[in-house]
Amino acid sequence: MKNKKVYCEPFTIEKGYNFEVHRVNYAENDDYSCFMHFHQVHEIIIFDQVDGVYFYSQGQSKLQDNDIVFTPSLETHDFELTPAEKSWHIIQFLPEFLEQQGLLEVADCFQHGMHLRLSDEHITDIKTQVRWLVAAYQQNPHSDKSLTLLKLLLIWISENAISVATESNQAVKNHSSYLRLKPVIDLFRHQACVDMNLDQAAGLCHLSPAYFSRMFKSVFRCNYSEYANQHKIYSAARMLSQTNLSITDISFELNFSSPSHFIALFKKQFGMTPKKYKTEIESRI
Template identity: 45%
Template sequence: MNTVHSGAYCEPCCIKDGHEIEIHHVSYRQKEHYQCEMHFHEVQELIFFEQVEGTFYYHQGETTLRPFDVVYTPAMETHDFDLTNDAKSWYIVQFPKTLFETEQFSGLSTLFEVGMHLRIPDAYQAQLLQIIRWAHESFNSDKYHAKSIALLNLALVILKEHGEVKNAQVPRILSSRSLNAKIKPVMEIFRKQSSVVLSLEEAAKKCHLSPSYFSRVFKSIFRFSYSEYVVRHRLYHAARMLGQSRVSITHLSYDLNFSNPSHFIAQFKKQYGCTPNRYRKAIMTKYAKNEA
């Protein structure tokens, strides 16, 4: 999927059943609205930037992004981006951790145990990006994705041999693993459920924390209050489901525990800048062009 957005979101894609990998291309025009928030995935994620200027927030702290940089985030690690209004584009690659357990990738697993920001020497930038472009083309055309996985392996070898790990410039308390550990029971619930219905008090109790302390820890990690993030989490899954299924807007709104379809549509438009129906049409149009 080559995605150009009129309403921005932090790519809510996931690995489809039967797939070992997902590769998508994302691009935004100059001054086109882009929005991301602190989030995590169930899978490993690599982002290969083409054009970019901004900041990457992750467990180790924060770093400044430049064109051709690569960022890696392991499963369940929170991360975020704050990007400028300039034109921007990247390839996003997601795959399960079990890929590192295969013979083909086993020699690379030690490098990719923690989140990283890698800078690529000039001599290898075009080569690495071309490999990822080929992997993306293969992903879109090859039903079994064997070629795209082989190309990903080659890209990771280049990263291991030539990538320079950029140290975090500003350590942040929200990046601390110890803080994430404190609310891990609730993070697991968010990971497994598309709609979390726990009250703040119930969520705090599951983590054996007082509501006030839980609230402070949660906001320090996700940069939103617990109640705000509950809604954003539902909308994130709504965007994913709109792009991957034909479920009706009405059913989706009730499945995700919105009070009614009108409330869901209003919240979705506030978050993504367009109605759910318009969002789905844009995604389906991109899929159709991709398959043409």
């Protein structure tokens, strides 16, 4: 039986770090997991192989090999990929990194989600820079070399990448359904656990439960209860990597019915127990 791999999450920045970079790859027909979500950090994904669609604030667009996507902190996004072989590097960095490193001009380019494409010449340059960044990160993620290489990569992308046109005309965040759901969406953006049933969520948006449910699924492509559960699981992954809380403490902090229930759901989502995930995080640090 194949182990289930994690798609973009739960890679998260360890407390005290400015950024993290990881290589991700899947063989054909490998399982992967993703849902409409957001991060507390900025995220760049530089694809090697990919076939699918990127859903983000500006709409949706078709992905192809060597594309780049950027999603800023707290912006909702999702990917729908085919079973074909796929691979990429994922770089997550703190929003304040741009200001701290004097990259205010570059920061203007990274204000909203972007699907980007490079010329063949610049693809080679970017891939070389990513290899350098990974090597420097593995040696010392806090070194001047690591931070300088990340700065160079961000500058290179801002100066040379071209935006890919979206397939839909209306940005997700401006869609009427998204705007009607905003009271609930804001809760998910700012709380690790949204302990609210369907009727309560619908009431917060001044909608009937049935209409809310249809509207929510049209935006997030899963039903409300599924999303709420997955949001808790992804919050748990962040807490495992960024805090010293025990598995029992996290399970109660996020209102799981019991630690064993939390462990079972986490393993179903990510293919490993919370303990193993935390061990892997600590070993790479």
